[in-house]
Amino acid sequence: MGSRARHLRLVPVVAAASVALAALLGARAGAVEEEHDPLGYVVDRAALDDPATVAEGAELFRIGCVSCHGPGGVGSPRGPAITDAGAASAHFYLTSGRMPHAGAPDEQARRKPPAYTHEEIEDLVAYVASLGEGPEIPDVHLEEGDLQEGGDLFRGNCAACHSATGAGGALSYGQHAPSLDVATPVQIYEAMIIGPGQMPVFSPEAFSEEELNSIVRYVETLQGLGDPGGFSLGRIGPIPEGFVALVIGTGGMMLTVFLIGRRRHGEAEPPSEPVRPADASTGAGR
Amino acid sequence: MTAAGALTKATPLSRRTARWLDARLGAASFVRKALDKVFPDHWSFLLGELALWSFVILIATGVYLTFFFDASVEEIVYQGSYVPLQGVEMSRAYASALDLSFDVRAGLVMRQVHHWAANVYLATTVVHLMRIFFTGAFRRPRELNWLLGVGMLILSIVNGFVGYSLLDDQLSGTGLRIAYNIAISIPVGGTWLASLFFGGEFPGPDLIERLYVIHILLLPAVIIALLGAHLALVARQRHTQFSGPGRTERNVVGERVWPTFAAKGTAAFFLTAAMLCALGGLAQINPIWLYGPFRPAEVSAASQPDWYMGWLDGALRLWPSWEIRAFGFELPTPFYPSVLLPGVTFALLALWPFLEARITKDRREHHLLDRPRDRPLRTALGVATLAFYTVLFFGGASDVLAVTFQTSVNALFRAFRTALLVLPPVAGFVAYRLCRELARRDRPGATDEAPAVAPAAPEDGASHRRAIEPEDEPERDPASTAGVPRG
Structure with missing residues (x-):
């Protein structure tokens, strides 16, 4: 086989490897944010008090939520009561796709593309908010936050679970702190005031609005921060670094010395190395 | 000097320089012998060389880093160009590591090449060790060189950890905190040992400065001395070879150092340099600016050591929480996986040539590999x-x-x-x-x-x-x- 043809045969392999490498090393799915809604509100908060919206939400609730959360959100063995969850909770869970829940009831809800359209989310949020007393969708003001203070607060209060880079981390018994890569500013703020899952509530007694804004601003900055050192390797520390050092670095170097060194032990000095029939027939000889 | 050695105007400069040197050092016969030395030619014999060249790159980049790194725990307010940390209080050590990453020309790439080189140096060392082990190259008369190699491995792991701990970012501080707790888990002398080394309670005020001296002077000097002895012994005892036609316990069949083996060695150097520079330039390693300055009360999820310490971290995690109290002393949980296990590991590793000789009762000299x-x-x-x-x-x-x-x-x-x-x-x-x-x-x-x-x-x-x-x-x-x- 000509060397050109052999090289061409490698093209799909190399292409596939590069794609896989790029996916592994670099790809951090960026949040696709619409120009006019950089904070990720999605819904029109002024419309939440509209009785028509609430009625539409009640209809959607009866179709998609009642089987777990019970009629009127009073809860059931399969899902918690959400009468006092408030607009912030409904907004957080619906916009991040965590609700409707895909797994078993005791499994941690995972982020996925939202199941409902923006209007439907607006209706459902309005309905859940109408059920009782819960936190409203917060006003996020990134410009009121202080980036450096946000960093200090994040490393002191969030990094233990979400990791200093916001890549997320493991909790015990299958629970995990999710990656903050694609969380919108509103979702980050909401998570702090509602404390979803294992996460503690960042109560007003402990954190001022300005401090919460600072944290959101820091996470937002982390997301947008490039990686000056090259491929980020997922920003999860020495594990992928060790993998690259062992497999690509050391493995690549070993492969090269394998190719430049003599491989068969017990051969006489090489100049007239006979080609063995086995090699000739399989094309494996050199 | 004989007539044949007389210098005329027509003699090339290189030869005249060589003669000049030889007249003063008498090195010609040594060099000639060294260049004529025969080196067996199996690809796996180049693995140790990869480790050697990684070490050379490690030193070259490390020297560059010392020009800018400031090993001091004095608290300052960061004013460099990484915006999210501007105005944050931190140690001078961490600030200068940030400066190296953002404000020093080629600082970040040097840091990254240095760190990749450390990871790859230890990996190639371990692969080299595996080659020596599986082919029986450690048998008489090479037990001493095995010991030198094991010594270098241990010191290199320690020095790698010390380097990782120098920067005073959150990750390195977490590692030091674990090291401190392992030290105090040693019964009887542990607490004294820890406070002696750390200069008091963790994190002592002198720690970074001490680690710096250990990292850039003490351990490298010892490793270089061991490395010199390691290579000298290879030359003195000649390299082992696989058996084959014409290859006996008494000869060496292969390539002369000059020119063939020297060319391969040079190629291995450039290969190593190219790989490490490619990694350092393309793949981000240890982004300390994301980790933030070390605060003893904080910790980040996914805090891991570099790979060569990974087995120790794993042992610490997997070990059951046993505690034994006897005669007024306590053997706490970290003692077994973090002190006992590495102790036994390296003791067995170092003693293996002697253990094997005892088991097989084979005490003959071996120059042919298994x-x-x-x-x-x-x-x-x-x-x-x-x-x-x-x-x-x-x-x-x-x-x-x-x-x-x-x-x-x-x-x-x-x-x-x-x-x-x-x-x-x-x-x-x-x-x-x-x-x-x-x-x-x-x-x-x-x-x-x-x-x-x-x-x-x-x-x-x-x-x-x-x-x-x-x-x-x-x-x-x-x-x-x-x-x-x-x-």
Whole structure:
């Protein structure tokens, strides 16, 4: 086989490897944010008090939520009561796709593309908010936050679970702190005031609005921060670094010395190395 | 000087320089001997060289870093160009590491090449060690060189950890905190030892400065001394070789240092430099600006050591929480996986040549290497040991693995603990069977797969190994030769 043809045969392999490498090393799915809604509100908060919206939400609730959360959100063995969850909770869970829940009831809800359209989310949020007393969708003001203070607060209060880079981390018994890569500013703020899952509530007694804004601003900055050192390797520390050092670095170097060194032990000095029939027939000889 | 050595105007400058040097140093005969030295030519003999060149790159980049790094724990307010940390209080050490990453020309790439070089240096060292072990190159008369190598391995692991701990970012501080707790877990003397080394309670005020001296002076000097002795011993005792036609215990068949082996060595250097620079330039390693300054009260998820410490981290995680109190002393949990295990590990590793000689009662000199298949027990033992430490190594990554594969950390712990007991014997047994099978196929009369023994001779001609080892026979079936080293 000509060397050109052999090289061409490698093209799909190399292409596939590069794609896989790029996916592994670099790809951090960026949040696709619409120009006019950089904070990720999605819904029109002024419309939440509209009785028509609430009625539409009640209809959607009866179709998609009642089987777990019970009629009127009073809860059931399969899902918690959400009468006092408030607009912030409904907004957080619906916009991040965590609700409707895909797994078993005791499994941690995972982020996925939202199941409902923006209007439907607006209706459902309005309905859940109408059920009782819960936190409203917060006003996020990134410009009121202080980036450096946000960093200090994040490393002191969030990094233990979400990791200093916001890549997320493991909790015990299958629970995990999710990656903050694609969380919108509103979702980050909401998570702090509602404390979803294992996460503690960042109560007003402990954190001022300005401090919460600072944290959101820091996470937002982390997301947008490039990686000056090259491929980020997922920003999860020495594990992928060790993998690259062992497999690509050391493995690549070993492969090269394998190719430049003599491989068969017990051969006489090489100049007239006979080609063995086995090699000739399989094309494996050199 | 004889007439033949007389210098005329026509003598080239290079030769005149050589003569000038020789007249003063008398080095010509030594150099000639060194250049004429024969080095056997198997690819795996270059693995140690990869480690050597990685070490050279490590020193070169490290020297550059020392020009800018400021090993001081004095608290300052960061004013460099990384915006998210501007105005944050931190140690001078961390601030200067940030400056190296953002404000020093080529600082970040040097830092990254240095860090990648450390990871690759230790990896190639371990691969080199595996080659020495599995081919029996440590046997008499090379036990001393084995000890030197094990010594370098231990010191290099320590120095790697010290370098990782220098920068005073959150990750390195977390590592030091664990090291401190391991130190105080040693019964009787542990607390004294810890406070002596750390200069008081963790984190002592002198710690970074002490680590710096250890990292850039003390340990490198010792490693370089050991390395010099290691290489001198290779030259003095000559390199081992695989058996083959014309190769005996008394000769060395291969390439002369000049020019062939020197060319290969140079190629290996450039290969190493290219790989490390490519990694340093393309792949981000240890982004300390994301980790923030060290605060003793804080910790980040996914805090791991570099890979060569991963097995220790794994041992610490997987070990059951045993505590023994007796005679007023306590043996706390971290003692077993973090003090006892590495102690036993490195003691067994260092003593292996002597243990093996005692077991096999083979105390002869060996200059011909074993093929791993010809020593199935040793190979099986080595594979089982590797399996054990590999499980520990993955145990150190348990939290990251749990998140990545969406499973429970606790389930992973149970799985790894089971694997720690089950996998080494299984891997060892499989290795043993494979060795026996491969060795059997090499032998003539291994008839079930290779019925046609007779036509072997004309096909393989003069280059056949049988010339030396009559019991050896190459594989007849091309499909069965995968994985067997050949042309």
